[in-house]
Amino acid sequence: MTNGIQAPRGTKDLFGPEFDRFEALERLASGVARTWGYAGIRTPVFEDTGLFVRSIGEATDIVEKEMFTVPPREDKGDDKSYTLRPENTAGVVRAYLEHNLHKTQGLARFFYIGPQFRRERPQAGRLRQFHQMGAEVLGLLREAKGDQPAAPYTAYADVILMAAEILSRAGLKGLKLRYNSVGCAKPGCRDGYREKLKAALSAGKEKLCGDCQRRIDRNVFRVLDCKKPNCREVSAAVLANVPQEFCAECRAQMDFVSPTVKELLPAGVEAAHDQFLVRGLDYYTGTVFEFTAEGLGSQDAVGGGGSYDGLIEEMGGPKLGATGFALGLERVLMSQEAAKAASPEAPAAGALVYVAAAVDSPEPYKLAVRLRQAGIRTDFDLSAPARGVGNHLKRASKLGARLAVIVGEDELKAGEATVKDMAGGEQRRIKAADALAEVKKTLG
Ligand code: AMP
Numbered sequence: 001m002t003n004g005i006q007a008p009r010g011t012k013d014l015f016g017p018e019f020d021r022f023e024a025l026e027r028l029a030s031g032v033a034r035t036w037g038y039a040g041i042r043t044p045v046f047e048d049t050g051l052f053v054r055s056i057g058e059a060t061d062i063v064e065k066e067m068f069t070v071p072p073r074e075d076k077g078d079d080k081s082y083t084l085r086p087e088n089t090a091g092v093v094r095a096y097l098e099h100n101l102h103k104t105q106g107l108a109r110f111f112y113i114g115p116q117f118r119r120e121r122p123q124a125g126r127l128r129q130f131h132q133m134g135a136e137v138l139g140l141l142r143e144a145k146g147d148q149p150a151a152p153y154t155a156y157a158d159v160i161l162m163a164a165e166i167l168s169r170a171g172l173k174g175l176k177l178r179y180n181s182v183g184c185a186k187p188g189c190r191d192g193y194r195e196k197l198k199a200a201l202s203a204g205k206e207k208l209c210g211d212c213q214r215r216i217d218r219n220v221f222r223v224l225d226c227k228k229p230n231c232r233e234v235s236a237a238v239l240a241n242v243p244q245e246f247c248a249e250c251r252a253q254m255d256f257v258s259p260t261v262k263e264l265l266p267a268g269v270e271a272a273h274d275q276f277l278v279r280g281l282d283y284y285t286g287t288v289f290e291f292t293a294e295g296l297g298s299q300d301a302v303g304g305g306g307s308y309d310g311l312i313e314e315m316g317g318p319k320l321g322a323t324g325f326a327l328g329l330e331r332v333l334m335s336q337e338a339a340k341a342a343s344p345e346a347p348a349a350g351a352l353v354y355v356a357a358a359v360d361s362p363e364p365y366k367l368a369v370r371l372r373q374a375g376i377r378t379d380f381d382l383s384a385p386a387r388g389v390g391n392h393l394k395r396a397s398k399l400g401a402r403l404a405v406i407v408g409e410d411e412l413k414a415g416e417a418t419v420k421d422m423a424g425g426e427q428r429r430i431k432a433a434d435a436l437a438e439v440k441k442t443l444g
Contacts, residue, residue: 010120010128012330021333022131024343025170026113029133029327031346032166033111035372036158037379038135041110043091045117046070049081055090055311057282059218062086066118068128084117087281088134089308089324096138097317107151107383111135113329125299125331133166134305134326135159137382142249142309142321148384153256154365155382156287156307156323160261161369163303163325167291168266170332171341172302174294177265178274181246181254182221184285185310189247194220200238207234221278227298232276239275253286253307260362264369283308289325295338296331303327347375351443354378354401354422356392358408360385367405367417367435374436376443396422403442405435 007013014022030040049069056062068084085091092110095101101108113133120126137159140151160177167175183190198220205213212223212231224235262271279288288306296302305325312320336343353376357364368380379399381387389406396404406418417435419442420427430438 010122027346038109038111046082049083086118107139131329132326136324138322140321152385157260172293172335173339175269177271179289180277183246196242204234283311285309293335295335351402354396354404356406364407
């Protein structure tokens with residue numbers, strides 16, 4: 001019928017009802033991202049090979065074994081090697097720097113949807129061309145600079161909560177979030193932990209599988225990730241004896257993210273700290289996370305991410321942090337089908353509400369998340385712990401917000417918020433607990 005030519009292994013043709021479900025999921029994901037104030041970006045499907053080698057890391061499975069690479073064509077005057085993107089974060093960071101967004105925009109929030117390519121052994125839930133929806137927050141000032149304070153850890157929680165919102169709205173069952181810290185590149189942080197792990201794992205080396213024995217020197221954290229029972233047993237014993245001793249910054253990040261996320265996760269999503277969790281890409285620092293869901297067999301990760309505070313600088317940019325996630329859309333659909341969930345409606349792109357933190361407290365952020373979870377398009381400044389009201393109102397007006405919900409020192413003490421109509425200028429104080437109902441009523 002096709003002269004023996006078939007779609008390459010690990011790829012899929014998408015048509016009929018499956019196409020419709022896929023499209024509905026894309027709409028849901030971009031609708032939620034916009035509700036959370038993230039803007040779309042599309043980067044090329046292929047990039048210079050060096051981009052992935054530098055960002056994902058030379059000693060990772062992706063770079064060592066799974067890249068679709070096109071060699072240079074000197075005869076055509078093109079001495080570059082190109083690679084089909086195995087993930088989208090590196091491309092987004094490149095674009096952020098190439099277009100000088102760190103200078104013109106400072107903090108940028110992007111979401112993307114598109115195909116990714118990894119030459120893995122195809123199996124259920126593991127394709128060679130698959131699709132990811134992801135989001136990135138780029139440009140977080142990690143240390144105070146002049147009169148600019150360091151960015152709070154809110155962004156690190158924001159991406160986890162947005163991913164959870166998409167997965168939960170998609171109707172997935174048995175959603176579980178696991179999170180961990182992998183430490184950072186500061187002296188004495190990840191490197192100290194790495195050396196202790198290496199020493200402890202080397203002592204039980206003969207029990208580990210061949211791959212893990214090699215990983216001890218090349219990428220010791222991946223040993224923790226191995227699912228083979230023997231390796232798991234050795235790792236468990238090692239983790240019980242080698243406490244994570246990360247730097248104060250990494251600890252503070254986790255101390256903020258963990259309770260904030262747990263408090264705000266959509267109903268039905270379980271969350272747990274899991275010291276076995278590491279990620280397959282080298283650029284992660286600090287908090288990392290993964291979501292799993294029912295109906296997927298052994299490949300049950302529907303998405304994951306974490307912070308990558310060193311990558312912007314590593315790629316030639318300034319010292320600014322970043323964080324993000326990626327969801328595997330085929331796996332989300334598989335799990336959705338197993339849960340017999342109907343394709344959900346995407347949140348409508350309604351009027352914008354701007355939540356202004358005029359006091360350094362997690363409360364205004366929590367309020368913003370609750371509005372978003374109710375489907376209200378809500379912007380929140382992730383770049384600073386707090387700003388003056390005037391500064392916030394300027395931003396709200398520039399963004400075209402209909403309402404501003406302001407929480408300052410006074411409001412916080414009284415358990416209240418100020419709701420301001422951005423067009424007419426009227427404002428009134430309300431109970432913070434009534435903010436959602438008030439906003440809904442006002443927006444009509
Ligand atoms: P990663 O970029 O490796 O963190 O992967 C993020 C998510 O993308 C995973 O949790 C999976 O849902 C999905 N994913 C990764 N690799 C594949 C693959 N080969 N086939 C299908 N989905 C994948």
